[in-house]
Structures are given as C-alpha cells and as structure tokens.
Amino acid sequence: MPPTFRPLPAAFVSTPLTSSSGWTRGMPPPTPRIVLSFSCHTYLGSRLDRSSLGVVRATPTLFTSRKPKLSYNNFLLKASAAPTEGNSLLRDNFTPSTSLNWEEATVREYVAALAENGHPLVTQVNGENQSLSxxxxxxxxxxxxxxxxxxxxxxxxxxxxxxxxxxxxxxxxxxxxxxxxxxxxxxxxxxSSSDCIAYNQGQYDSFEYGRYGNPTTRAAEEKIMLLEEAEDALVSSSGMNSVTTMLLALLSPNDCLVTTRDCYRRTRQFLQTILPRMNIQTIVVDPADTASVEAALKQGAKLFFSEMPTNPLIRVIDAENIVRLCHRYGTICCIDSTFATAYNLKPLCLGADLVLHSGTKYLGGHNDLMCGVLAGKKELLEKIRSLHGILGGVVDPHSSYLLLRGMKTLSLRMRAHNENAALLAQVLSQHPKVSKVHYPSLSSHPDYHVAKTHFKNGFGGVLSFELRGEPFGMDTFAAGIRFVDALSIPHIGPSLGGVESLVEQVCIMGYFDQPQKVRRELGISNGLIRFSCGIEDKSDLVNDVLQALEAV
Known part of the structure; x- marks a missing residue:
C-alpha cells in the first residue's frame, strides 16, 4: 500500500526559513542532492509530451484503458518495488535502495524521479539538469x-x-x-517549468523576484567586487540597511561585538537600543586602543566593526593589527570605509572579512540616490543576502543605475575631494579662530602615523574642526551658527560625498536632542563643524571659509 500525503492541521502548517540542506529562498541554491526512495514506473509508448505538465500524484491511478493518456496522471509513484497485477502495461521498474519519509519529501525528489525516468523536460546527466535546447x-x-x-x-x-x-x-x-x-x-x-526547476537547482542563471536580485543591481555589485577585490557584494536600500542587516545576520543572542566610540549616530543608536533586546552585548573602545580590542576578542567577541575614518572626528584605527587579532581569535572583521572608498583604502586587501559603504555618499557621488553596500567573503555575504531577502531592504533599479554611473568617475572625484580637504585642513590648522582640526594628513592628528601607512592616495573629503572658545559655552555655540550661515559655497546639510560641498554644526544637525553630558563624552562640542569638501576649485573653497571665519 503506497503512502499518501496527509496534510497537517492548519495550526501546525508553516513554511520553514530554511530547508534541511540550508537553502533559503533568495539564496543561491545548493548543489543538487538527489534522494530517491520510491518505485517509479512509466507507461509504454513515446515520451511524455511537453504539454503534459501537471500534478504528480503520490497515490496509485486506476487503469481503465489499454491506451492510457500520456499524462502525469499515468506516471505512478509507488512505495513498493514489486509489480502488481494491474501494471502489466508498465516497464522500466526503478527501485532505489533507500527509504523515503513522505512527510520529508521535497519537490527536488519529484524532479529526481522524473529525470531518472527520462522525462524530456528534466533529464539528469551526471547530476546536472540538461534542459532541451x-x-x-x-x-x-x-x-x-x-x-x-x-x-x-x-x-x-x-x-x-x-x-x-x-x-x-x-x-x-x-x-x-x-x-x-x-x-x-x-x-x-x-x-517553461523546466527552466523554473533548473533555476531552483542553481543551474539556470537568471533572476526570479526583485527582492532577491535584479540585473542592473547585480551589475553594480560586480563593479564593486572589482573595485574592492571582493568575492561577492550586496547592494541594499541604504547604508543603515547594510549595517543592520549585516549585524542581524552574523550575530546571535548572547554574542558580543566590539566597536569604536566615534561612529555614526544611527549606528550607535542601533547598537545601544536594538541589539540589547536580543541579548547582544556591545563593547565600545577608543579607536586607538588596540589593547582593549584584543582583550574583548579574547573574551570571545563574534564581530569587530568600525568605521575608517570614523564619523565625525575622523579617527583611524590600526586596521592591520586589528585584522591580525581578529584572525587569531576567530572574530569576523567588518570595516565601514564610506569616508575613504576603495580609491584610498581597501580593507579586504588588509585581511578584513567585510567592507561596508553608504553608497549614498562617495560611490554615488551626486547626492541623488540612497543605497548601501557590503562586499567581502562569499560565505558571509550568502548569510547576509538570505536575511536581506527576508527583511526586504531592496534598492530600486534606477538607484542601481545611478550608482553604476557614479562609480565610473569615482577616482576622478576622489582625487579632487582629497586635495580640497587636505588644503583646507592645512589652512584651518593655522587660523587663530580654530582650536583643533580633525584630519589625518596633519601631523598633529592622533592617528597620523597609522593613517599614513594605511591610506594610499589620500584621506577623503571630510574633515571636522573646532572653533576657539569654551567647548560647551553659549558663545561658542553662537559662533558656530554665525560661521555656517556666513558661508557661500557649501549647502547646510547632513550628508557628504557629493560633488557639492556640505557643512553642518554637528551639535545642531545630529545631536539636537542629546544632553551636554552625552555630547561631552562623545567629543561633540558646541563649536564642532563638519565640512564635506566637494570638487569645487580649491581657491574658492578656501577663500569662502576664510571670509566666513571673519564672522566668528
């Protein structure tokens, strides 16, 4: 008596996130694994016609005609290897040696049965699906x-x-x-159904649904792979989506991650408010404190994540030593290289496992799109891509097109960004109304020597500086407002990396609702100005900043 399919009660029926072989919709399917455990019989006569695609029945069919129709209703799947009296019209009896639990059977087993019996649409040759021409x-x-x-x-x-x-x-x-x-x-x-089957077996190179991939987006990912020298890449809807999806995909409850004190405020917010709900601990260290990083890694930290340079104080970690430590202790290392780009720094070439970008910034380069980028080891990207398909942070094809267009001129733009920022940093460091400049090209920068060994062409277009005065005094706060409002070239805005220069008084733009004690701990003084240099003429930018300082 062949087994029959018995559906579970509705309350117990669900779709698992992964199959027993680890495959999730949206991930590249695994290598085909054929498990046959039932007897397959086909009718005498010609092979099944292409139009005969239908439902494979798992129960016997009653024979009522000497010339049965060539359809799947006549394709029997039996649990017993022994022929019965009613199947004298059958041939090619196939009896696999293993048993199959029907409750565990997937469509893959159905396809294998068809292929084993020479179905013209699904023919297995050496384990690979060979569709018709x-x-x-x-x-x-x-x-x-x-x-x-x-x-x-x-x-x-x-x-x-x-x-x-x-x-x-x-x-x-x-x-x-x-x-x-x-x-x-x-x-x-x-x-055809044959192509659909081949796609699910990883043998038909195409796309299925926009949340799992798009040709324009994949072209952008492949360009990023070349730029970063990565095994794989994933473009998402925003830099924050790349950050959060990466963290959720690679961390589990009771895990620990290490990050630096100076980082983008929304990243910090996610680390401080969302991850603790999952019982994930975050250890925060100074960007230059490699000893504290090692101490945390010794305790079993799962992930190290830092910007390089950091935002907004433009600190630089000793990536080579940190990567070496991560390898020693089996910790995943992810570097956010948004401020640097591959033109100035390639973290993967230093040994990092992943590199992250807000593609909204320098990669796009024109302040007209939003996207995030992850690149690095394929095995890690597959985990992240799987969750990305579930969370749905998909970039639209037009933004992918703009990203492709922007990256074509990345080197040309970054050269101008680097030069403008380096010159402006030098001028500001000598101005009497400026107390401190945060930019790694200056020998006064705390990470100057480390930065010189890591960055090959420059340090990016973002610098920050502090106006002279009491760091948290009202006079300094008002001076910052006067300076920003006196500028003519840069727009007042929170982003960076576009061809246009942007400026912000950090305490207003990003920390408006944060108390002074929090800002003091993070080094966000009242007179801290972040300046994202565009690609304007150097002399114009410098002259504009100098005239604005007269208003301070």
Whole structure:
C-alpha cells in the first residue's frame, strides 16, 4: 500500500526559513542532492509530451484503458518495488535502495524521479539538469505567443504586445548598449517549468523576484567586487540597511561585538537600543586602543566593526593589527570605509572579512540616490543576502543605475575631494579662530602615523574642526551658527560625498536632542563643524571659509 500525503492541521502548517540542506529562498541554491526512495514506473509508448505538465500524484491511478493518456496522471509513484497485477502495461521498474519519509519529501525528489525516468523536460546527466535546447524552446515559446497575440483582444495586445518579443534588434541593442540598461521589473519569468526547476537547482542563471536580485543591481555589485577585490557584494536600500542587516545576520543572542566610540549616530543608536533586546552585548573602545580590542576578542567577541575614518572626528584605527587579532581569535572583521572608498583604502586587501559603504555618499557621488553596500567573503555575504531577502531592504533599479554611473568617475572625484580637504585642513590648522582640526594628513592628528601607512592616495573629503572658545559655552555655540550661515559655497546639510560641498554644526544637525553630558563624552562640542569638501576649485573653497571665519 503506497503512502499518501496527509496534510497537517492548519495550526501546525508553516513554511520553514530554511530547508534541511540550508537553502533559503533568495539564496543561491545548493548543489543538487538527489534522494530517491520510491518505485517509479512509466507507461509504454513515446515520451511524455511537453504539454503534459501537471500534478504528480503520490497515490496509485486506476487503469481503465489499454491506451492510457500520456499524462502525469499515468506516471505512478509507488512505495513498493514489486509489480502488481494491474501494471502489466508498465516497464522500466526503478527501485532505489533507500527509504523515503513522505512527510520529508521535497519537490527536488519529484524532479529526481522524473529525470531518472527520462522525462524530456528534466533529464539528469551526471547530476546536472540538461534542459532541451534553449534555441528550440525560445523559438517555440515565441511563435506560440506571437500567433496567440495576432488573434487576441485589444486589451491583451496592450498588455503583452511588443514587450515579450525579446529577439532581433531589441535583444542586440540591449547587449550592445554602452550603459547598463535599467531593468525596471519586479518579477522575472520563466519560459517553461523546466527552466523554473533548473533555476531552483542553481543551474539556470537568471533572476526570479526583485527582492532577491535584479540585473542592473547585480551589475553594480560586480563593479564593486572589482573595485574592492571582493568575492561577492550586496547592494541594499541604504547604508543603515547594510549595517543592520549585516549585524542581524552574523550575530546571535548572547554574542558580543566590539566597536569604536566615534561612529555614526544611527549606528550607535542601533547598537545601544536594538541589539540589547536580543541579548547582544556591545563593547565600545577608543579607536586607538588596540589593547582593549584584543582583550574583548579574547573574551570571545563574534564581530569587530568600525568605521575608517570614523564619523565625525575622523579617527583611524590600526586596521592591520586589528585584522591580525581578529584572525587569531576567530572574530569576523567588518570595516565601514564610506569616508575613504576603495580609491584610498581597501580593507579586504588588509585581511578584513567585510567592507561596508553608504553608497549614498562617495560611490554615488551626486547626492541623488540612497543605497548601501557590503562586499567581502562569499560565505558571509550568502548569510547576509538570505536575511536581506527576508527583511526586504531592496534598492530600486534606477538607484542601481545611478550608482553604476557614479562609480565610473569615482577616482576622478576622489582625487579632487582629497586635495580640497587636505588644503583646507592645512589652512584651518593655522587660523587663530580654530582650536583643533580633525584630519589625518596633519601631523598633529592622533592617528597620523597609522593613517599614513594605511591610506594610499589620500584621506577623503571630510574633515571636522573646532572653533576657539569654551567647548560647551553659549558663545561658542553662537559662533558656530554665525560661521555656517556666513558661508557661500557649501549647502547646510547632513550628508557628504557629493560633488557639492556640505557643512553642518554637528551639535545642531545630529545631536539636537542629546544632553551636554552625552555630547561631552562623545567629543561633540558646541563649536564642532563638519565640512564635506566637494570638487569645487580649491581657491574658492578656501577663500569662502576664510571670509566666513571673519564672522566668528
């Protein structure tokens, strides 16, 4: 008596996040693993026609005709290897040696059964899915659709006409376009069930649904992989989405991570308010305190995460030594290189496991898109990509196109950003109304020597400086406002990395609701100014800053 499928009560039916082999929708499927445990029989006669695709039945079919129809209703899956009296019309008895628990059976087992019995749509050769000729299938699908549309109604023609005809001039033009086309599609279709099966087995190289990937976005990821010398890359909807998805994917309850005191305020907020709910501990150290980093790693910290340079005080960690320590203690190392970009620093080449960017900034470069970037080891990116497909922080194809366009001029822009910031830092360091300048090109910077060994072309376009006066006095606060408002070139805004210069008084823009005791601990004084140099002429920027300082 063959087993039958018995659905569980509704209250107990659920879709697991992963299969027994670890695959999750949105991840690259694993290498096919065929497990057969039932007897398969096929009818005498020609192979099943392509139109016979239907539902595979797991129970016997009663024979009522000497010439049964060639359909899946006649394709029997039996638990017993022994033929019965009713199957004298059958041949090719197949009896696998192992047993199968039907409650554990997946579609993969059904596909294996069809392939084992030589189904023309799904033929297994050396463990790989060999679909029928792509050219043949393309022509058949195309001619069938075109013939149908000729006789269809106006509404059907309006929906399907032209767009699904993807051969000839249009196909060549897409391939020959110098700019990557914007593939503005949320769903990607299959020409046949065979292609869909092959996709799920990792043997049909395409996309399925926009949350799991898009051709324009993948082109941007592949460009990032080349720039960062990474095994894989993932572009998401924002820098913060990249940060939070990475942390949630790689950390578990009771884990510990290490980070630096000076970091982007929203990252700090996530570490301080969200991760503790998951019982994940964060150890905060000074960017230059490598000894404290090692002490935390010895305690079993799962992840080290730091910006380089940091925001907004432009500190620089000793990445080489920290990476070496992370390797020694088995800790994942992720460096946020937003301020530096691959033009100035390649953390992966120093041995880091992951590099992160707010692509909104220098990679995009024009203040017209939002996206986040992760690149690094493939095994880590697969974990992050899996959760990314669940959380849904997807970048839209048009933003991916803008990211592609922006990265084409990254080196040209970064050269100008570096030069403008270095010159402005030098001028400000000698001005009587400025008490301190935070930029690694200056020998007075606390991380000057470490920065010189790590950065190859420059230190990025962001610097910060403090106006002279009582750090937390009202007079200094008012002086900061007068300086910012007296500037002519930079816009007042919270971002950075675009071709236009941006300026902010940090305590107003980012710490408006934070008490003085918190800002004092973080080094956010009333007169702290963050200046993101654009690519304007150096002399214009310097002259504008000098005239604005006269108002202080």
């Amino acid at each position: 792509d050219d043949w299938l393309e022509k058949k699908t195309r001619s069938k659709r075109e013939s149908f549309l000729q006789d269809s109604g106006s509404t059907t023609k309006a929906v399907h006409g032209g767009e699904q005809k993807r051969q000839g001039k249009k196909a060549r033009a897409i391939l020959d376009a110098i700019a990557m086309p914007i593939v503005q599609s949320s769903t990607f279709t299959f020409r």
